[in-house]
Structure formats: C-alpha cells, structure tokens
Amino acid sequence: MNTYKTSEIAHSIGIHPNTVRLYEELELIPKPERKANGYRIFTDFHMEQIKFARTALKVEVLQNGLRKQAITIIKTSASGSFSKAILLTEHYLHQIKNEQKNAEEAIEITKDLLSGNDQGIGTAFFTRKEAANFLQISMDALRNWEMNGLLTVKRKQNGYRVYTNEDILRLKIIRSLRCANYSLSAILRMLNTLSNNPEADIRQVIDTPKENDDIISVCDKLLTSLHYAEQNAEIMLTHLEKMKKQFATNPTF
The missing domain is CATH 1.10.1660.10 (Multidrug-efflux Transporter Regulator; Chain: A; Domain 2)
Incomplete structure (x- = not known):
C-alpha cells in the first residue's frame, strides 16, 4: 500500500x-x-x-x-x-x-389551502391565545412569525390582536411549511410573491432566493x-x- x-x-x-x-x-x-x-x-x-x-x-x-x-x-x-x-x-x-417528501407535501397543502379547499375555520375571530390553540402552535411561534413579517395582525380599539379567517388561513400555510423546515425568509418570499401574483409557481418561488438577499441559508432553498x-x-x-x-x-x- x-x-x-x-x-x-x-x-x-x-x-x-x-x-x-x-x-x-x-x-x-x-x-x-x-x-x-x-x-x-x-x-x-x-x-x-x-x-x-x-x-x-x-x-x-x-x-x-x-x-x-x-x-x-x-x-x-x-x-x-x-x-x-x-x-x-x-x-x-x-x-x-x-x-423531501415532507417538503413536497407542504407545498401541496399550501396549494390546497390557497385554492379554498380548507373549510374548517368558520367565521369566528380569534385572540392570539385562541389562534395558537386552534392551530396547535405555541404563542411564541406566533409572535416570532409576526415579528419576522409573515403576518400583520389587526387590533381592536382596546389594543388586543384579532385574527381573522384570512389570518388563520395564512397561519396554516406558514405552519405547514415550517413543519417541513422551510425558512422564515423563504416563506415570506413566497407569501409576498403570491400577494402580487397569485398565479406564481409556489414550488419555484419558495426554492429560489432573490439575488439581492444578503444572507441565504440552506432552508431558503430547501428543495434544492x-x-x-x-x-x-x-x-x-x-x-x-x-x-x-x-x-x-x-x-x-
């Protein structure tokens, strides 16, 4: 040898x-x-x-x-x-x-939620604690998502946050993608793109960081x-x- x-x-x-x-x-x-x-x-x-x-x-x-x-x-x-x-x-x-399977399934869940296939919310308004319990997530996770710009919550005159049907839908999408380990920045990128272009390719957007992003983590391009x-x-x-x-x-x- x-x-x-x-x-x-x-x-x-x-x-x-x-x-x-x-x-x-x-x-x-x-x-x-x-x-x-x-x-x-x-x-x-x-x-x-x-x-x-x-x-x-x-x-x-x-x-x-x-x-x-x-x-x-x-x-x-x-x-x-x-x-x-x-x-x-x-x-x-x-x-x-x-x-990989979890990451792909999260995208399919997102597509289903955006297409209106989720019918389990009703018309109620939620407090932060109620929203967290309904989604089975921690209040800390909810605060973190809000602090990172994934959700802007309306407030009542008394200052308390109120989560609407639309907010709960958005939170369900965030929860599914986070459970599959997509980064917060990737999810925010996808949500912002869809708000401007509802026909955008979710899979491509969530896996493609922008050129001007300062720091790109692995989970910003999780599928790749x-x-x-x-x-x-x-x-x-x-x-x-x-x-x-x-x-x-x-x-x-």
Missing part, C-alpha cells in the same frame, strides 16, 4: 495540510502511524477516507439530526467498520427522502439542498462499497 506525507496527501486531494490534521483531531480519519522523527505516515485508506468525509460534509441540511448522522457515518468508516457505515448511510438516505443531499448520500454509498472491497482485510496497512 502507498504511503504519503501530510503535505502529499493534502496536495493530492486539494486541501490545506491543517485540514488533514483537523480531520485526524476530529477522528474523521484514523490516527496515522508516525516515523521516528514524528512525521505522520498516511496510507491509501487515509486518502480515500478523507475524500469520503469531504463528500459527506458537503451536505448542508442540518434539520432532524442529519448533519450529526453524517459525522457518525464518517467516524464509523474511519474505524474500518464499512458494513455498519453502509447501513447507517442507507438509513441516512431514507431520512433525506422523507424530508435536499436534492443535493440525496445525490451525496448515493455517492457515499458507492464510495463505502468501494472501500469495503479495497480495504476489507486491513484498512490501515
């Missing part, structure tokens, strides 16, 4: 030598042997493991422990337990697909991020199968 210095393995992969050392410190690769002079000796397994880790860490989606799962998979592979890492990655891929996460998970599986065959006997040497 080939051996490499820190600088050689870093140059081959296209990363800084400090990144190689960081991966070792974080246990994303096994500890390399050292020469008498203290220099690290890396092997082909280290090379492939670093490549694998970089693929796994491309995933930006953080919700529901996905990032933590990716780290666990990397460390499991680093220990040479490739079969276990493959099982963990299959579970990881399954969860990503569930996240989950699509890339799925692709990366498939690549991870292929890479693990390759390493399992290549290093089945003794992964380190």
